[in-house]
Amino acid sequence: xxxxxxxALLLSAGAPAWPPAHAEDAxxxxxxxxxxxxxxxxxxxxxxxxESTIGxxxxxxxxxxxxxxxxxxxxxxxxxxxxxxxxxxxxxRQAARMNQGNGNRTAEGWGYPMMMNAAAPLQFLITPEExxxxxxxxxxxxxxxxxxxxxxPDDIWPTVWGDSVGHxxxxxxxxxxxxxxxxxxxxxxxxxxxxxxxxxEKLHMVSPDRIEGEITITDPATLTGPWTVKLAWTRDxxxxxxxxxxxxxxxxxxxxxxxxxxxDEQPGGEKGE
Amino acid sequence: MRNTFAWAAAxxxxxxxxxxxxxxxxxxxxxxxxxxxxGTVKEFQWTNPHCYIQVLGKDGKEWSMEMGAPMYLxxxxxxxxxxxxxxxxxxxxxxxxxxxxxxxxxxxKTADGKILGGKRA
Numbered sequence: 001x002x003x004x005x006x007x008a009l010l011l012s013a014g015a016p017a018w019p020p021a022h023a024e025d026a027x028x029x030x031x032x033x034x035x036x037x038x039x040x041x042x043x044x045x046x047x048x049x050x051e052s053t054i055g056x057x058x059x060x061x062x063x064x065x066x067x068x069x070x071x072x073x074x075x076x077x078x079x080x081x082x083x084x085x086x087x088x089x090x091x092x093r094q095a096a097r098m099n100q101g102n103g104n105r106t107a108e109g110w111g112y113p114m115m116m117n118a119a120a121p122l123q124f125l126i127t128p129e130e131x132x133x134x135x136x137x138x139x140x141x142x143x144x145x146x147x148x149x150x151x152x153p154d155d156i157w158p159t160v161w162g163d164s165v166g167h168x169x170x171x172x173x174x175x176x177x178x179x180x181x182x183x184x185x186x187x188x189x190x191x192x193x194x195x196x197x198x199x200x201e202k203l204h205m206v207s208p209d210r211i212e213g214e215i216t217i218t219d220p221a222t223l224t225g226p227w228t229v230k231l232a233w234t235r236d237x238x239x240x241x242x243x244x245x246x247x248x249x250x251x252x253x254x255x256x257x258x259x260x261x262x263x264d265e266q267p268g269g270e271k272g273e
Numbered sequence: 274m275r276n277t278f279a280w281a282a283a284x285x286x287x288x289x290x291x292x293x294x295x296x297x298x299x300x301x302x303x304x305x306x307x308x309x310x311x312g313t314v315k316e317f318q319w320t321n322p323h324c325y326i327q328v329l330g331k332d333g334k335e336w337s338m339e340m341g342a343p344m345y346l347x348x349x350x351x352x353x354x355x356x357x358x359x360x361x362x363x364x365x366x367x368x369x370x371x372x373x374x375x376x377x378x379x380x381x382k383t384a385d386g387k388i389l390g391g392k393r394a
Contacts, residue, residue, distance in 0.1 A: 054349050054390055055367075055378045056323065056341025057299070065304070108322075121344065136344050238348035245343065249320035 018155040020148050026128070034128035039171050041205050044121040044242060045233035048210075052119055078229050079117045079215075081191035090222035093192035097184055108247050109137035111160040111186040112177065113199060113215055116231060121239045124203075124211075131166060131173060138244050143175050150178055158195040160186045175201040194221035209235040302367040302377050310336050310374075314360040319343050319353040326356060326381070328364065330374065337375035338364055350390045356381065 026034065051059040064071035086094055110118045115135050125132040133141040143164040150156065150163050162180035166173055177199040183190025197219035205211045216228045312330035324340040340346060346355075356362060361384040366376030381389045 052341050052345040052348075054340050054346050054351060054380070056339075056345055057377065119345075120342075136342075236348070239344055240347065243344060243347070245321050247321045249318055249325065250322055251325075251337075 018149075018151040031128055038126050038128065038168070039173075039205060041124040041126060041211060043235045043237065044123055044239050045211060046121055046236040046239075047117055047119060048232040048234050050119045051236075058119075077189075078231060079113055079191060080189055083229075084191060084217075084227040085224045086222060087224045090192070090219075093184070093222060097188070097192055109135070109139040109187075111139065111183050111190060112141060112162050112180055113217075114183060114187055114190045115139035115141070115161075116201075116213070116215065117229075121236060121242065122233065123242055126173075131175075134242065136239070136242060136244065143173075150176070158182075162199070169202075172202050172204040175199075175203070177201070191217075192222065193217065193219045196221055299367075299377065301369055301371070303370045304367045306368055307379065308366050308368045308376060309363060310338075310366060311361070311363040312336065314356050314358055314362055316358060317353070317356045319346075326362070326364070326378070328362065332374075334374040336364075336366075337373075338366060339375065339377045346390075355389055356383075360384070 049060050053059055053062060058071075061071050081094060084090065109115060110120070115122070115133070115137070118135055118137070118139075120136040120139075122133060122135045125134065129144070129146045131141075131143040131145060133139075133143070139161065141161055141164055143166040145166045145168065147167075148165065150165055156163055156179045158179055158181035160181055160183075162177045164175050164177040166175040168174075178197075179195075180193070180197060180199065181195055182192055184192035197217055200216045201213060203211060203213035211233045213231045213233075214228055215231065216226050217223065218226050310328060310330050310332075312328040312332075315327040315329050315335065316325075318325040318327070321342050324343060324346055326336075326338040326340070328336045328338060330336050343353075346352075363382045365379040365381075367379065368376040383389060
């Protein structure tokens with residue numbers, strides 16, 4: 001009774017419910033034992049069928065063009081949203097995005113969930129406490145697997161990559177993600193979901209060179225029901241190593257699509273973003 | 274309904290020219306045409322989000338030749354010194370629709386006729 005009273009007092013005093021009490025760090029031996037039980041997904045991974053030419057064009061698209069047949073694969077558009085069960089609000093948002101041009105807006109990366117469907121190489125770093133997913137555009141996800149919950153409603157706000165917690169169901173990584181800002185605000189290729197969308201992923205390495213996954217998205221604000229997108233990644237050693245660099249030469253302009261030389265080489269010009 | 278049709282049409286356009294990196298639409302390029310440009314490399318910009326080769330063409334114009342991000346070039350066997358200022362190259366491009374001297378690179382040949390690049394070039 002007394003404990004309940006104290007808890008109630010703490011809550012009413014605005015004591016934070018999150019972060020949860022910090023668990024003791026595992027001993028090195030216990031951590032090694034935990035590591036040994038985990039899957040290992042080494043290497044760099046690329047969305048299946050999403051290889052690029054030196055022009056940055058999709059190899060699958062170019063082959064289709066040359067053969068005169070429709071492309072069998074268009075992996076970069078899996079999460080674009082054309083197959084999603086949009087409700088009226090979702091349809092309105094989809095229609096609006098088509099009038100906004102195709103510029104990259106504020107993005108230097110793809111954000112979540114698009115980074116899971118990007119042409120950029122992706123790394124899965126699995127540890128006992130968290131799984132890190134990092135791509136070449138410096139999109140980074142921290143997926144806590146230490147049992148800590150999502151923050152409470154007063155401790156979370158929408159971000160480009162959201163908040164993810166996960167657990168291992170055998171060799172399948174199950175991830176629960178919330179707090180993702182409308183992905184279309186950050187990146188023009190992102191689906192225009194609401195900030196309240198809920199994402200559940202299941203990822204599984206089916207062979208040393210292939211990982212399969214699916215994302216099921218529920219978002220009553222924009223969808224009539226769950227939207228499931230299947231994804232696959234293949235190991236790609238051609239990238240050699242993960243290389244990051246800033247965007248220093250963005251010549252595109254949302255309103256005036258061009259690749260004219262950088263503005264500082266043009267009289268009176270200002271470098272566009 | 275009209276809106277639905279409009280964005281379906283826009284999708285068809287974007288599907289026809291989808292860039293793998295998706296940094297920007299490829300609509301500015303006319304992918305039904307190919308132009309071949311020979312000239313001298315002024316500068317090779319190994320930069321995100323796109324690499325560019327600036328070429329002083331034999332037609333007297335400076336061409337901006339857009340390529341993918343460095344990681345895509347790297348995975349196709351290109352390196353920052355694959356082309357250098359002063360090199361003579363011949364490039365095939367999908368040209369800019371607006372008629373400016375630029376385009377997206379299909380392939381690049383060195384002066385000795387060798388195509389630069391690896392498995393996907």
